[in-house]
Amino acid sequence: MSAAQASAQHPTPIPPPLVLLDLDGTLMDSAPGITASVIAAFERLGLPVPDEQGLRSFVGPPLPASMRAHGVPEERLTEAVTAYRAAFEAGGMWDSRVFAGVPEVLQQLRGAGYTLAIATSKPQVYARPICERYGLSDLVDGVYGAPLDHIPSSKATVIADALADLGPRVPTTERIVMVGDRHHDVEGSAEHGIACLGVDWGYADPGELAGAVAIVPAVADLLAAISAQVRPRVG
Ligand SMILES: [Mg+2]
Known part of the structure; x- marks a missing residue:
């Protein structure tokens, strides 16, 4: 054969x-929990919180890129991501x-x-x-x-x-x-x-x-x- x-x-x-x-x-x-966690992170770092449209833009893309695009300086990126994750794990992820x-x-x-x-x-x-x-x-x-x-x-x-x-x-x-x-x-x-x-x-x-x-x-x-x-x- x-x-x-x-x-x-x-x-x-x-x-x-x-x-x-x-x-x-x-x-x-997933916007409510994500945007609330972004606000918490920017407040924690003492940086200006993005406006509403800016906050919504965080939903979806990789987080470090969004942080960078909204004024988080390179040397504070890790700190910002850590602050975001803390807020996200504390409740944002279930919102x-x-x-x-x-x-x-x-x-x-x-x-x-x-x-x-x-x-x-x-x-x-x-x-x-x-x-x-x-x-x-x-x-x-x-x-x-x-x-x-x-x-x-x-x-x-x-x-x-x-x-x-x-x-x-x-x-x-x-x-x-x-x-x-x-x-x-x-x-x-x-x-x-x-x-x-x-x-x-x-x-x-x-x-x-x-x-x-x-x-x-x-x-x-x-x-x-x-x-x-x-x-x-x-x-
Ligand atoms: Mg998406």
Whole structure:
């Protein structure tokens, strides 16, 4: 029997399509706890607290970059991040909620055969207990976050970690889609050649998601938008 005949009899299973999901601003409204922790950190350091728009911009991107962008001098970055983490662990991390309809959409996606993985810039040491507490862990195939703050990371490195860990469950690139609310999601997935759907209910500024393949207006539209991008089954 030729190799071609053998492979026709025992075709290599094609992995189902994979959906990478951002957490903050996409699956969860985590702004209240994050902004309160930012305020606490700036007050602790005696630095001017960012205005409301500035505070919202902290939701999603890696923390040190946001601190830097809002006037924390390089030599006080560690102090600022430590103050933020203290406030976050003292309560901020539990001051969030899952957007209405999200659990149902995740169940529908899984029912349709998609592999689901959360890929967040939130450190993994927080992301996993938060997803556990809010009932998201059981609805997805993996939760991937950033390493600790002193190790540089980006959405692209988090996605790389997720793909490495999922291994044989990762389909070809055109059968993977990222869903996120910020330009970091668009850019991080683009580094892997992965298309990104932008969501309209998160924390992006107007025009920020210009690089997304489509904008999803509401949680209720997510299933259709993902299916239009990557079909759940081959054939
Ligand atoms: Mg986000």
